[in-house]
Amino acid sequence: MTVRNRGALAAMAAGVAALTVATLVACGSQPADDVGTEEATALASATPSPPAAAAVPSVPVTTGELPADAATVPPVRLVIPQLDVTATVNAVGINERTDEFEVPPSVDQIGWYRYGPGLEADAGSVVIAGHVDSAKQGKGAFFRLRELDQGDTLTATGSDGRARQYRVVAREEYAKTKIPLDRYFARDGKPRLTLITCGGPFDAETRRYRDNIVVTAVPA
Template identity: 40%
Template sequence: MTLRLIAPLVLILALSACAPAPAPSGAGAPVTPPTSPAPTATPTAAVDVPIVDGSLTSVRAPVPPVRVQVPAIGADMEVVPVGVEPNGAMELPVDPAVAGWYRFGPDPWSPDGNTVIAAHIDAPDYPIGPFAGLRDLPAGAEVTVTGADGASAVYTVSTVTYYPKQELPTQDLFARQGTRALVLITCGGEFDETTGHYDDNVVVVATPVA
């Protein structure tokens, strides 16, 4: 299955001091008695500047999903983080029994965007994978994703759609803003012997349970 996807500023202060004028000397020079220096007043701040915390706001670390369960089709799968292949396709685990979470997108606990989890439907030397049953999922079926920290996110299926691979709406499915859903993807449709790939993708969109 193939898814296309300031330099520091240095201030130099030049301080120039004026030498005091020499006192007059010799006969007839007036003698001035020494005087005590006037007390120096302590300067007062003209404006009280508020103290503001200058520390950076911490960025939320993503929580990788490690398990996805779809009881309606008997699917209980390990999930691993995946990236992008050199050809621009989404990377997927070779074993169809293991799903891949697109690690450059949102996780299930992100406040915005879609969490994408995908898996092969089958592969040489492996049995048919659990995601083969995605095409049979009824609306309202429950999906549970478990994170590395043990937290669970529960969803219900909204739609199951077949897309020809060239028409897969990747911008919508991999959206990082404006939506919040779980997207499950696998292959489907006819198998093309000449290319060794299926013609379609099966896409399940599930919404979070409040």
């Protein structure tokens, strides 16, 4: 075998090695597949409204008083035994500048969307979002959210002191540009708890994750 041949062989061996490493890395980085998408979608379908009645049906009458403050029960604590997570839940709204969900800046705390249903609601999606991580603070409360699987349990405790059990039915990953947020922030459909964080490939330049991880749970 010539020297030239040996060089070529070495180059090919190096190439094979590089590709092997690349393949291994790529396989190791694959997120777990979505589970329960159909269940999550079914939960969101609104209860069918009664068909348009006859020309002049009987009519509900209310006293036209100014609306009172609704009695919602905010979640104050979320426990996820599977992930060894116990986190304080803050009531949060919308960031005025970005029009986005105001996730609490402290990564060990998570935020409940105060405009949506509370734990008392018999319909709609209670939304809690938390950081997966932060450049300054490290891992967040929802760092391992994507490890949750169907059947795992969660406990959300309300401001009324009552602990409510939930069972995970779905875990999905969506590109942030494609996520059906209307479904997860719906105020109708079956009562459910929706946990949201970031995931997928990370763009180091924009410091943004491409995707959102969404876990849907129903009262257990």
